[in-house]
Amino acid sequence: MHRWNRIRYLALFLAAASAATAALAQPAVTLTHVHGLSYSADGRQLMLPSHHGLAVYENGKWSKALGPQHDYMGFSATGKRLYSSGHPAPGSGMVNPFGLIRSKDGGRSWDKLGLEGETDFHLLATGWNTNSIYVWNPAPSTRMKRSGLHYTLNDGLAWRHAAAAGLDGEPHALAAHPDDVATVAVATSTGVYLSRDSGGRFAAIAAGSEGLAAFFDLDGKHLWYGAFNGRARLARIPIPGGLPVQMELPALERDAVAYIAQNPRARGEYAIATFGRSVYLSRDGARTWKQIAERGEAK
Secondary structure (H helix, E strand, O other), X not given: OOHHHHHHHXXXXXXXXHHHHHHHHXXXXXXXXXXXXXXXXXXXXXXXXXXXXXXXXXXXXXXXXXXXXXXXXXXXXOOOXXXXXXXXXXXXXXXXOOEOEEEOOOOOOOEEOOOOOOOEOXXXXXXXXXXXXXXXXXXXOOOOOOXXXXXXXXXXXXXXXXXXXXXXXXXXXXXXXXXXXXXXXXXXXXXXXXXXXXXXXXXXXXXXOEEEEEEEOOOOOEEEEEEEOOOEEEEEEEOXXXXXXXXXXXXXXXXXXXXXXXXXXXXXXXXXXXXXXXXXXXXXXXXXXXXXXXXXXXX
């Protein structure tokens, strides 16, 4: 064999061996916490923010996303951007807490949008096709003089307080309509509530159970919600009004639905994440479910 060919084949062999070694050395993905659930805009990745960066499920496999391993809170996606709050990774040099941050490249890098060092938004929701961002503000800050529900239409440059008349109970989750910036839902300890005027007034659309999760279907015509009344429930209700339809759930023992997401490119595909850090995937409109993580351990 020609000397150059031998060198070239040796280089290719060493590169392949190095890649295989790196793959073997890749740490197993563990969901220390689950602080959100969103699909990427192309529908290829299911993203779960945890205590140490973003976990990604793609092509039947789990991996850690490229980018800083921050503790993301209130993580939410739109058709163009990712938004989050939370706490910086050690050594990142970023101020704790984040306030509001935005990524234009799938989480590889993040822009600061204000309130850094002041606020950690645990409840945050974005409109998939709009520029609306709703948050539950835990305490007064330089841009929000009151606690409670607020929203912005310009990436946090200006925030508006929502009166939230008619809203009752402790808030557990927010959902922003994919197309209508004025429509927002809140799941609370007393049920699920809907507003059509940017949070000015709310009406109960599901009562009798503790509301735990909320998500607007990307068709804009239905609201999904997770609830608990002795056992976990998942329901879908038509908007603006109608009776809820109870959806099938996998067996959840001492657990309940915390987050709901829908694939924007294959809208019959849904994912749910539970408070117990289990994750399930359905490709038939939530009729059957496949478990892809169990109690924080990827499958």
